[in-house]
Amino acid sequence: MTPIEPIAERRPQHLPNDEPACCKPHPFVDVDRLSLHYGEKSAFQDVTLSISKGRITALVGPSGCGKTSFLTCLNRLTDLIPACLVSGRITIDTLDVLAPQTDVIRLRRRIGMIFQKPNPFPLSIRRNLEFPLREHGLRDRTQLSTAIETALRDVGLWDEVKDRLDSPALALSGGQQQRLCIARALALSPEMLLMDEPCSALDPISSGIVEDLIVRLRGRYTILIVTHNLAQARRIANDAALFWVHNGAGRLIEAGPAKQIFEDPRDPLTAAYVSGMRG
Amino acid sequence: MTPIEPIAERRPQHLPNDEPACCKPHPFVDVDRLSLHYGEKSAFQDVTLSISKGRITALVGPSGCGKTSFLTCLNRLTDLIPACLVSGRITIDTLDVLAPQTDVIRLRRRIGMIFQKPNPFPLSIRRNLEFPLREHGLRDRTQLSTAIETALRDVGLWDEVKDRLDSPALALSGGQQQRLCIARALALSPEMLLMDEPCSALDPISSGIVEDLIVRLRGRYTILIVTHNLAQARRIANDAALFWVHNGAGRLIEAGPAKQIFEDPRDPLTAAYVSGMRG
Amino acid sequence: MVKTLSRSQNPREWLAFVLVWGAAAVVTATFCWLLGDILWHGLSRLSWTFLTAPPESAGRRGGIGPILVSTFLILGVCLAVSLPIGVGTAVLLAEFTLDQGLFGRMTRRSLDVLAGVPSIVFGLFGNAFFCKTLGLGFSILSGGLTLACMVLPILIRSTEEGFRAVPASYRLSAAALGLSRTTTLLHLLLPAAVPGLIVGLVLGVGRAIAETAALIFTSGYVDRMPESLLDSGRALSIHIFDLSMNVSGGDANAYGSALVLVVLLLLINGTASWLATVGLHRKIVTV
Amino acid sequence: QTTGTNQLSGKLVVTGASTLAPLISEIGKRFESLSPNVRVDVQTGGSSRGVADARQGLADIGMVSRAIKDEEKDLHAFPVARDGVGIILHKDNPVQSLTDEQVIAIYTGKITNWKDVGGKDAAITVVNKAEGRSTLEVFLHYFKLKNADVKAQVVIGDNEQGVKTVAGSRHAIGYVSIGTAEYDESQGVPIKLLQTGGVTASTETVRNGTFPISRPLHIVTRTQPAGLTTAFIDYAQSKAVHDIIAQQYFVPLVN
């Protein structure tokens, strides 16, 4: 392995204030010195970052640097993983996410998540959307079908599937499945979306469609997207953050407006990464 | 899904002769109207292509267009898949690959293959290399250890593992595992290497190391590499071929010297693909 | 692998080829012999009356009607008890990963031991606990409960496997949608784990229906048609044992009963693998 | 008698000797058919269990396939049938008779080859019964042996296992219930019964009392029987069940 120069006490250089004042970003999520350990192994350490409301923040970095792990802290999916230890502080709006008394069910309703591999449930298309809605207390039939239609229209899937709402969701193509998953998350009207490489398992055409969809959702939702595809990040993100593995644990190297990160990075590692020298 | 314009009877435009005469490529593999069906489903159809000796040929194209399937025809790994039907003709040197009387064991010894996911056997590092060698008739202990050392040096792994040859191969990192797999193939002194996205499961650093290794092997081996990473293809390939899915089956769209494919593609689809508009 | 049968010149390959086919042939031959023996002697006994009539003259003549009924009742009790406990335990062990602490480990270990307990020891235990201490006497209930203890580990093991085979993505995406664990379990995981459950059921039922040693001391010997679960009832395998070991001239009916038992097993296995393929098929179609 | 049983109702639990179980089970069935409200549950085990269960009240009636021992005199015993214990050999064995001394010598391992008692030159396979069985006790009692002295090559459980073992082994010697052996012999199973003390072993000689190794088959109760129990015991001892006794290859008692 090629050695990397030691990064002595490097602090993330998050500069949320260098944008024009007209659209001054308003922080929605505040992450303070967050670390995550899987048993002995550290996934990432000491991440301090704030994510602005209504914007798309892209998280980039090499494989294994803890991007996915970072996302799962925000909606406390980490609870499902045994021997997983989170320390630090996450504040969403005014909610202390990591506090034990936090109602995770409500938290997760507020924060939708899309995974790398499209993962609709093995149910019909309709049931995929209806089932979480019902669980969250929506029982009325007409309201349900309106919500389903709205969500499917939002992701541009309505016309493609309206005639076969009761056929199995897993019979859809990969891109359609991913959009269905997004619709499923949107149906619960979350405030924020976490997306973990939502396009990387899709063929180029579906990937393009999903990407367009994400752009359309900007403004309405706060979106945090992990991607390997730097071109994509460049195309869609307002803000960007770069993670890197250092001494076996992920670190936040640099964060800021996408334009600055991609065109004028402050950190030599960022510069190397975005110029495609590595990765 | 966005419709693609029908590609009426498009024939691959393989132009092996537009290179300077000094290094005129000498065809090593000749594929003639090859088609592959998995039961009812067609993986690719009517591929005609020739691969030159000692050069790196990159196979690119969107997911599911039959790249992996194409590779497995060349060393007849298709034999392992029930209900898999291959038609057409493949000639390697003078050997008719698809003829039933062909000795597949010898064929596969002549053609090494590297898979997308590193797949060392669940044995020690040494046994991973020793075992295939022994099976192919090398019994002498000193010869064996020389062969092992040579192969490991070839892939730059010797210094990293020489002190722990008897520890399990699965404890190596992904990049090391992949290099071990390459070493395992090289140890049998094949004439040709098939590589199916050898870097895509690796982190950027390991990926760079493996890429450098592949470049170092050029000339000594005929290499056919599948990759999703166009930048990588551009960096390392002498020749390139683009597959595309059309009507549910893969087709060869264009093949030729890498320079021409990437800089002056003849086919609009190729142009769109290599410019990154899709994919 | 099938088509790779290369005409390799390697003598070791040939030796292995011969050995593997030889082993399969030996096993098949032995089993055909055994099954043939049962079939040969048992087939002539098989008839509708044999299946329905009560045994006469200690089983030398007549049929096995009440014995079949008792066998099914014992099985029924066994499943009615072991299924909920088994599935519940499997869910806990497989899904509530946070319970992997001391409690989970101890449970797992004690189940491992339970899986190995000889059936005769179950018989001793069932007799002492269900028949005597709980006062159930020789009854179908005692027998069924004893068998339930016996099949539990098998059931738990394979149901757990079934749960583990369900992709983790279901759990993660359900949790990300803010669904509770109970909902996730009931609506997503349980249906997906059904094939594993079925395999466990087949293995368990197979073991239960074939059991002799544990039943001799618990469900008893009475070959009358049972009227309640507290009646004693003779299971098929005990009937076979008694006919062949204790009743002179009982061999013919012993063979007949053995054949019935084998056919029953065949039916159960067949149904289960059919169910499993249907389940699997459904999964694949919907997947 | 049948008129009396019509009003009877209840359940009788009978446990004990496996030898007796099929017989009592069949008698019970006929008894049930006569008085439809009665259930007779028969469980096997062994004579000792019949005694123990009757004593502890776990069973209404115990079955004991041997004479009542002195320490069991507290129980009320009712003989229902007789059975003999006969020595069997394989049919192809040329030996036609053995003296008591020869049997003792064979069972204690002093004679180990058939040629010493006039047979072929072959090792003797001694088949003994497992500890606790009444047949064993009766056999040991007659030959005044201790089980610890017996040198057996095969130990068996129930009668049919003994018959099958001897039938399957040309050089075996064993002892089983005469009824069982007689029936099997008549069915073409390759065994033969030997004379004992100069008397042919058959149900006939057991019936007339000349065969020396025989045992009474008892049912026992803890207290003086009453009601249903009495009715059943009376019925089991009556002539009405003699055909069943014969059917099960035992010897009815001549009152």
Place this chain on the structure above:
Amino acid sequence: MTSLHSNTLFHWSTDDCLCWFLRGLAAVAGTIVIVIVTFLIMEALPVLQRIGLLRFFTDPSWHPAEGFYNLTPMLWGTLFAMAGSVLIATPLGILSAVFCHYYAPVSLGRLYRRLIELLAGIPSVVYGFWGLVVLVPMIGEIHPPGPSLLAGILILTIMILPTIALMADASLANVPQQYLRGAAALGLPRWATIRGVVFPAAKSGLFTGVILETGRAIGETMAILMVCGNVVQTPSSLLDPVRTLTANIALEMAYALGDHRAALFVSGLVLMAMIVALAIAAEWISRGRIYG
């Protein structure tokens, strides 16, 4: 540091109730073994208190009617029968599974698997019956008496073979396809692939299979009782009759009273001890396995 493991705090109504309910069920399942052992000990206690455990291994013989309680010959009987049958059944069973997966045509393999599944469920009395009337006389022809350790081993082999064959079958099915493709791509022939790649990859499953079949071999009762001869002696050859601990219980339990009965419960305890030892061995092996 915040431990987040108590996520169910606010869902008492559903998740926690379910969890506690399931824990209750699991507790029932988990306690059965303890209850069994307790009952065995309670029943065995009278004789253990009177004569002590040691005499079960030092008495001159097993004649409970006369007050001798030596279990060692039966312990040896159990161990020999177990060892013999495991030694034969393991290779046969594994080769059977290999046959299903890598040698037989698909349809034949499926048929063969069905056959083995069927055999897994055949009751032991049927095996014993067959052994008694077919196998034992055959052995008797070669060397009297016939009922012997050998007969026991052969019958046990047939009985436990399905266990190991099915377990091996399942673990071979779990061998990742990538190993097979990797081996094929290296031009390795079939047996070499199986020996060098498949077996190491399936090792832990195969071990589990061996453990399971050993358990069955120790615990088998009815068939063994019918074919082993049941003489209480330490066998000096394969053709000697033996009695196993399980057969001892089945043969004498129905007839035993008092100390004799308690002594049989001691046999049961010894069997349990063997099973526990086996479980510990299994744990130890699975912990010691090197290449996951």
